[in-house]
Amino acid sequence: MKNKVITAAAVLCATVLVAIIAFDFFMSASFSASFIAMNTTVSADIKGLKAEEAYREISEELKELDAFLLSRTSEDSQIYKLNNGKTDIDPEPAKLLSSIKDIEEKSNFSFCVGLGQLTDLWGIGTDSARLPRADEISSAIKDAEKWQISGNTVDLPDGVKLDLGAAGKGIGCDYASDILQKYKCKSAVVAVGGSVLLYSTDKDEVFTIGIRNPKGDINEPAAIIEIKACCVSTSGTYERFFEQDGKRYHHIFDPSTGYPAESGLQSVTVISSSGLVSDALSTACLVLGFEESLPLLKEFDAQAVFITDENKVMTTPDFEGLKIADSNFTLVN
Ligand code: AMP
Ligand code: MG
Numbered sequence: 001m002k003n004k005v006i007t008a009a010a011v012l013c014a015t016v017l018v019a020i021i022a023f024d025f026f027m028s029a030s031f032s033a034s035f036i037a038m039n040t041t042v043s044a045d046i047k048g049l050k051a052e053e054a055y056r057e058i059s060e061e062l063k064e065l066d067a068f069l070l071s072r073t074s075e076d077s078q079i080y081k082l083n084n085g086k087t088d089i090d091p092e093p094a095k096l097l098s099s100i101k102d103i104e105e106k107s108n109f110s111f112c113v114g115l116g117q118l119t120d121l122w123g124i125g126t127d128s129a130r131l132p133r134a135d136e137i138s139s140a141i142k143d144a145e146k147w148q149i150s151g152n153t154v155d156l157p158d159g160v161k162l163d164l165g166a167a168g169k170g171i172g173c174d175y176a177s178d179i180l181q182k183y184k185c186k187s188a189v190v191a192v193g194g195s196v197l198l199y200s201t202d203k204d205e206v207f208t209i210g211i212r213n214p215k216g217d218i219n220e221p222a223a224i225i226e227i228k229a230c231c232v233s234t235s236g237t238y239e240r241f242f243e244q245d246g247k248r249y250h251h252i253f254d255p256s257t258g259y260p261a262e263s264g265l266q267s268v269t270v271i272s273s274s275g276l277v278s279d280a281l282s283t284a285c286l287v288l289g290f291e292e293s294l295p296l297l298k299e300f301d302a303q304a305v306f307i308t309d310e311n312k313v314m315t316t317p318d319f320e321g322l323k324i325a326d327s328n329f330t331l332v333n
Helices: 002-027 051-070 078-083 091-106 116-122 134-141 168-182 275-288 290-299
Strands: 030-037 040-047 148-150 153-155 187-192 195-200 207-212 221-227 230-236 241-244 247-250 265-272 303-308 312-315 322-324
Touching (some): 030 051, 040 051, 040 168, 051 078, 051 168, 051 187, 091 148, 091 275, 116 134, 168 230, 168 275, 195 207, 195 275, 207 230, 221 230, 275 290, 275 303, 312 322
Antiparallel strands (some): 040 187, 187 195, 195 230, 207 221, 230 265, 265 303, 303 312
């Protein structure tokens, strides 16, 4: 009798062990691939039983997010329609625009999505990039901050056009995060251009991320950070620019002047639990500069790494886990 009990217990143990190993095996199933959406490459590296299904849905959703919501050129997108006279918007994008308005206000409009006319005027990143006349610039920034959202109704003053280029990739990360959760994925890295979602169900998992050398190649980090699950967005003056008479004009504008921001920074990387916040604030901080960014980052409970024009690396207070990876850069706080 005793022997039978021992045998039964042994069989049970073995079954449980096999189940654990099988569960672990399936959960560590992984899928990596990339696709084009939102004018950039989206790459995803996903672990979990349904990693491939999650990837497929992320790919579909982000393409739709662009085509039906964010794009300024697709006639089916809500932003295109608002820019061309429509005033009402679906509830979900209305919620997004309300969050964006809140970030604009808290950033003192250093982040301002009403700059569509200005980005068109400069055309940076297109074949028609040029240095506009001062009067063109002042008319393009006039009233940019004054667009309003109330419920599902958007009011754009005459001549104001929305451009969500500074927040769209972060919004994409938030969409991806919801899909990973839906498919019960274990861990993932989803990079939507300069915004990266680090996803994990393990609160102790640590990711290692490189912060690009602004004057170097994409695979040449100036610094390495080790962080837990979050969203990380970088805005850099090196991403899109043109040069004229020895001067560089980049694509991140100071909404108060209409000219490329001159805050003494080459890049800002913002870390937040929200993709929208990390993307919007990386743009805002590049306009504001180091000192002025600190209260804004604190307000959103976000952290940041700044690289100055002199290759100095600075972080928000108490930021841990940063290592300099290139001797041309110096950590100064
Ligand atoms: P990012 O790379 O996220 O900093 O976004 C840069 C893009 O956002 C530009 O290419 C413009 O389309 C738009 N943009 C430029 N300056 C601003 C600004 N101050 N606030 C909001 N959007 C901006
Ligand atoms: Mg941004």
